Amino acid sequence: MHVVLLGSQGSGKGTQAKRLARHFRLAHIETGALLRSAAQSTTALGRKIDHLMNVQGKLVPDAVVVKALREAVRQVPVRKGIAFDGYPRTIKQARILDVLLRRLGRRLTHVIYLPLSAATTIQRLSLRRTCQSCGTPWILGKTLSRSAKRCPACGGNIIQRHDDKPTTIRKRLAEYVRKTAPIVGWYRQRGILIEVDGEPSIDTVWKNLLRTIR
Numbered sequence: 518m519h520v521v522l523l524g525s526q527g528s529g530k531g532t533q534a535k536r537l538a539r540h541f542r543l544a545h546i547e548t549g550a551l552l553r554s555a556a557q558s559t560t561a562l563g564r565k566i567d568h569l570m571n572v573q574g575k576l577v578p579d580a581v582v583v584k585a586l587r588e589a590v591r592q593v594p595v596r597k598g599i600a601f602d603g604y605p606r607t608i609k610q611a612r613i614l615d616v617l618l619r620r621l622g623r624r625l626t627h628v629i630y631l632p633l634s635a636a637t638t639i640q641r642l643s644l645r646r647t648c649q650s651c652g653t654p655w656i657l658g659k660t661l662s663r664s665a666k667r668c669p670a671c672g673g674n675i676i677q678r679h680d681d682k683p684t685t686i687r688k689r690l691a692e693y694v695r696k697t698a699p700i701v702g703w704y705r706q707r708g709i710l711i712e713v714d715g716e717p718s719i720d721t722v723w724k725n726l727l728r729t730i731r
């Protein structure tokens with residue numbers, strides 16, 4: 518089973534990817550996390566990635582992302598499936614993924630699209646807080662109390678991601694609409710797209726997703 522999770526930022530694709538990975542014993546590959554760790558490097562490349570992600574809200578160049586993705590996929594045992602979260606983000610990347618998987622004897626089996634309105638996307642991202650240790654995203658005032666300083670899951674520090682600040686949120690959303698949203702139609706034409714409304718609660722989306730996959 519090789520699954521791509523598609524949706525705007527805040528659509529819950531990371532959360533649902535984690536659940537899918539746990540439920541079906543898949544590896545979970547999250548390009549955003551791979552790049553956030555690359556952005557911490559003080560090399561020129563690290564600084565460039567940091568600027569693109571956190572200031573400009575832009576996509577990181579394919580060469581960088583594909584290298585990180587290829588390394589991550591190669592580390593997954595051959596018999597284990599993968600949930601891809603944050604990749605592909607352009608039709609070109611979707612084509613690259615097909616080739617990469619084919620070369621490794623793998624094949625994409627499901628693409629799960631979690632549509633979400635622009636209003637909900639902006640609202641969720643501005644309220645999103647993230648655990649610095651375990652990476653769990655929380656929604657202020659909903660899944661996390663407004664006064665909480667510690668992650669309810671692991672006790673780690675709660676932070677706001679640099680790219681979840683209002684100015685970067687809008688830029689990222691514009692990138693999504695322009696570059697990533699067209700992938701939905703591309704996969705739909707191939708007949709492997711499953712659409713599950715991303716607006717309801719995490720548990721409801723998960724229930725609907727499982728029912729639709731089965």
Ligand code: AMP
Nearest residue numbers: 548549552570575576577582603604606
């Ligand atoms: P995410 O955590 O998935 O929201 O990703 C955070 C940021 O990482 C994005 O806004 C991009 O700057 C970068 N990024 C993640 N995945 C990709 C990708 N597939 N291609 C290019 N940039 C990416």
